[in-house]
Amino acid sequence: MKYENILVSIENSIAHIRLNRPAKRNAVNNGLLQDLEACFDSLGSDATVVVLSGEGEHFSAGLDLSEHQVRSPFEVLQHSQWWHKVFQKIQFGGRPVVSALHGAVVGGGLELATSTHVRVADKSAFFQLPEGQRGIFVGGGASVRVGKIIGPDRMTEMMLTGRRYNAEDGYRLGLSHYLVEQGQALDEAMRLAAQIATNAPLSNWASITAVSNIGDMSMANGLYTESLAAAIAQSSDEANRRMQEFLNRKKG
Ligand code: 1HE
Numbered sequence: 001m002k003y004e005n006i007l008v009s010i011e012n013s014i015a016h017i018r019l020n021r022p023a024k025r026n027a028v029n030n031g032l033l034q035d036l037e038a039c040f041d042s043l044g045s046d047a048t049v050v051v052l053s054g055e056g057e058h059f060s061a062g063l064d065l066s067e068h069q070v071r072s073p074f075e076v077l078q079h080s081q082w083w084h085k086v087f088q089k090i091q092f093g094g095r096p097v098v099s100a101l102h103g104a105v106v107g108g109g110l111e112l113a114t115s116t117h118v119r120v121a122d123k124s125a126f127f128q129l130p131e132g133q134r135g136i137f138v139g140g141g142a143s144v145r146v147g148k149i150i151g152p153d154r155m156t157e158m159m160l161t162g163r164r165y166n167a168e169d170g171y172r173l174g175l176s177h178y179l180v181e182q183g184q185a186l187d188e189a190m191r192l193a194a195q196i197a198t199n200a201p202l203s204n205w206a207s208i209t210a211v212s213n214i215g216d217m218s219m220a221n222g223l224y225t226e227s228l229a230a231a232i233a234q235s236s237d238e239a240n241r242r243m244q245e246f247l248n249r250k251k252g
Helices: 030-042 073-092 107-111 143-152 153-159 167-173 184-197 201-216 219-234 238-246
Strands: 006-011 014-019 049-054 096-101 104-106 120-123 126-128 162-165 178-180
Touching: 006 030, 014 030, 014 184, 030 153, 049 184, 073 107, 073 201, 096 107, 096 184, 104 107, 104 238, 120 162, 120 167, 126 167, 126 184, 153 162, 162 167, 178 184, 201 219, 201 238
Parallel strands: 014 049, 049 096, 096 120, 104 126, 120 178
Antiparallel strands: 006 014, 126 162
16 A cells, blocks of 8 residues: 555565655654554554654654644644554554664654554664643653653653753663664664564564553452453463474474
């Protein structure tokens, strides 16, 4: 399928989605958000893992500020909820998503990145929430996702001062899980995606849906939900086959 603002290819069960507005630093306009939503909706069984990256010098400069118009409070609420809906599809769509980050990962770009499950940054990456400086507030899920990763305290400071965390800081704080040399993020993301694709699909599904949902639950509900997820994953033929394969492996 052809999109105006993203490039999509599928190879060896890995779908590669590239944000493709490099002249605008992959700023997220309505068209780009629409394309991401349609693309995640249309992925089929030939794509088990997704890699998300950005064309050009930056991953994403966040909300496209040129689309700014004064909206009513309700329209802003609906616009924000649309971002949430699309990023929920990325996080809970059932497929692990690995992002390759470089250059600017700011504002809505950071919100997009933090809806992915595995984040690989190269040394050019930097992270920022400049909403305060632009006179607005986050609306694509940062209060929840970024707040969970670095803590609400640090996120508040990040927004108030507009500070820019460099790639090393971002890695140390957990905004990325991997830090690689400049230009290497996509290769490493592809390598990790290929590795993830070899896991049992139900294990991947449980890892990306159960874990973060359980994080929002009481201990009793969380433990019960974990048992349910384990029951589904562990009773599959695939689990049986893999465990037998391990037990029967020839040593030496
Ligand atoms: C843009 C945007 C954008 C660049 N919306 N057009 N995000 C921000 O506040 C970040 C704003 N952008 C930047 O700080 C810088 O552009 C970067 C550090 C990302 C990159 O710098 P640089 O020197 O490589 O590029 P540039 O020269 O600043 O920009 C190149 C072009 O991209 C230029 O357009 P041109 O027509 O003059 O060539 C810029 O106007 C355009 N551009 N960023 C629109 N963001 C759901 S709520 C989320 C809320 C937010 O995300 S707020 C944070 C918004």
